[in-house]
Amino acid sequence: MKKKVLIIGGGVAGLTAAITLRKNNHEVWILERNDRPLKKLLLTGNGKCNYWNQDQAITHYHSTTEELLPELITSTRQQAVLDFFDSIGIIPRIKNGYYYPFSNQASSMVESLYLSAIDQGVNMLTNLFVEDVIVQDNQFIVNPMKEKITGDSLIVATGSMAYPKTGSDGMGYKIAKSFGHHIVPVMPALVQLKMKESDLKDWKGIRCEARLESLVNGKVIQEESGELQLTEYGISGICTLNISSKLARSLATGDKVEVAIHFLPWLSTKQEVETYLENRACLFPNRTLEELLETILPYKLVHVLFNHYKVDFKKKWHTLTQQEKDTVSGFLFCHVVEIVGTNSFDQSQVCSGGVPLTEVHLETLESKYQKNLYFVGEVLDVNGDCGGYNLGFAFLSGILVGKKVGND
Ligand SMILES: Cc1cc2nc3c(=O)[nH]c(=O)nc-3n(C[C@H](O)[C@H](O)[C@H](O)COP(=O)(O)OP(=O)(O)OC[C@H]3O[C@@H](n4cnc5c(N)ncnc54)[C@H](O)[C@@H]3O)c2cc1C
Numbered sequence: 001m002k003k004k005v006l007i008i009g010g011g012v013a014g015l016t017a018a019i020t021l022r023k024n025n026h027e028v029w030i031l032e033r034n035d036r037p038l039k040k041l042l043l044t045g046n047g048k049c050n051y052w053n054q055d056q057a058i059t060h061y062h063s064t065t066e067e068l069l070p071e072l073i074t075s076t077r078q079q080a081v082l083d084f085f086d087s088i089g090i091i092p093r094i095k096n097g098y099y100y101p102f103s104n105q106a107s108s109m110v111e112s113l114y115l116s117a118i119d120q121g122v123n124m125l126t127n128l129f130v131e132d133v134i135v136q137d138n139q140f141i142v143n144p145m146k147e148k149i150t151g152d153s154l155i156v157a158t159g160s161m162a163y164p165k166t167g168s169d170g171m172g173y174k175i176a177k178s179f180g181h182h183i184v185p186v187m188p189a190l191v192q193l194k195m196k197e198s199d200l201k202d203w204k205g206i207r208c209e210a211r212l213e214s215l216v217n218g219k220v221i222q223e224e225s226g227e228l229q230l231t232e233y234g235i236s237g238i239c240t241l242n243i244s245s246k247l248a249r250s251l252a253t254g255d256k257v258e259v260a261i262h263f264l265p266w267l268s269t270k271q272e273v274e275t276y277l278e279n280r281a282c283l284f285p286n287r288t289l290e291e292l293l294e295t296i297l298p299y300k301l302v303h304v305l306f307n308h309y310k311v312d313f314k315k316k317w318h319t320l321t322q323q324e325k326d327t328v329s330g331f332l333f334c335h336v337v338e339i340v341g342t343n344s345f346d347q348s349q350v351c352s353g354g355v356p357l358t359e360v361h362l363e364t365l366e367s368k369y370q371k372n373l374y375f376v377g378e379v380l381d382v383n384g385d386c387g388g389y390n391l392g393f394a395f396l397s398g399i400l401v402g403k404k405v406g407n408d
Pocket of ligand 1: 008009010011012013014031032033034037038039040041043044045046049050051052128129130131157158159160162163166167168169170171172348349350376377378379387388389390391392394
């Protein structure tokens with residue numbers, strides 16, 4: 001039966017649901033507070049939009065009810081996302097499994113979604129901020145004291161609280177609560193980590209390859225490798241962002257949070273590092289410690305080590321005391337920083353938390369508390385790793401709801 005469907009939020013999840021719904025001929029209205037849809041999409045992947053990943057292992061997706069994810073993110077639904085990309089005419093450029101638009105510009109994805117929505121006859125009301133929704137006589141009424149827009153079904157696609165300047169400021173949670181939903185506490189995820197004041201600040205600006213271990217109360221809970229960026233306040237880079245979600249939750253519960261940085265990631269003990277340096281010193285006996293290390297690591301990092309630990313870098317390896325050798329190999333093998341916080345929602349790419357998966361039917365994403373009310377995208381308690389998983393979930397959930405609404 002043809003229905004009038006209202007969608008709050010013109011992000012990826014909202015537009016994907018809208019385009020899919022039009023294929024079943026429903027009347028669709030997107031209500032967007034900005035003067036145009038897809039504002040956040042334009043910023044993704046540093047303007048290149050990493051929208052999907054070939055590696056669709058479920059371990060790249062996270063939720064406080066992680067055990068429910070395999071039921072939600074299925075291979076059939078992942079295939080439906082790839083079919084959807086074809087249907088909106090997006091051509092992928094695939095680099096190491098990461099999908100980008102062929103143009104390497106997020107604007108191609110923005111245009112593909114926007115033009116497809118227009119072609120399909122999706123109605124868009126922009127500059128419309130949804131503050132309130134009520135239900136009367138099985139009809140949803142949006143902003144009952146103002147515009148009074150009515151519909152048979154309502155899809156909440158308002159995003160999270162990440163990057164609020166793009167329009168997602170958490171209003172969706174308020175709407176969900178007004179229908180009796182609980183909200184899993186919302187926290188920044190894919191965000192930079194702040195270290196304790198006393199730690200090294202002069203490493204600001206260094207970029208290097210490293211292996212990170214995140215520790216909660218001394219226990220390793222996650223490991224990531226990749227480019228690490230050292231900043232004035234702490235650490236950043238993709239490997240940092242990927243460990244941030246779990247650490248933010250641990251910080252909130254008062255746990256002790258640390259990150260162990262392994263600057264020579266292919267070596268797995270301090271002894272191996274010392275032996276490695278010993279061997280290099282034999283190979284290049286005339287080199288000073290400074291010259292020995294500068295050929296392996298960024299110049300600035302080597303000098304941070306020397307300044308911080310007061311090691312005489314003009315000495316040769318074989319003339320160092322055992323204590324000095326221990327200091328150098330200990331730092332390079334594993335330098336532990338205490339983490340005291342994360343950057344704010346303003347800098348976080350996504351949020352963890354949101355509408356609990358236990359409060360929606362996983363086969364439709366319909367609310368268990370209110371018939372014909374649905375949730376899609378980041379407003380739900382699902383977040384993904386860096387690498388196209390967050391947009392991936394926005395597409396997947398949008399398609400899922402777009403296919404299910406009105407099929408009763
Ligand atoms: C800088 C940055 C880079 C990123 N890069 C990547 C990447 O490369 N790959 C990846 O997978 N993910 C990336 N992400 C994450 C990804 O962009 C989000 O996960 C995704 O956009 C979520 O889609 P959504 O439709 O659920 O929400 P959003 O994109 O946030 O859309 C929500 C929409 O709802 C509107 N809205 C909210 N409240 C109201 C209201 N009350 N009334 C009316 N309208 C409302 C907002 O204005 C917004 O347009 C990045 C995020 C950021 C911030």
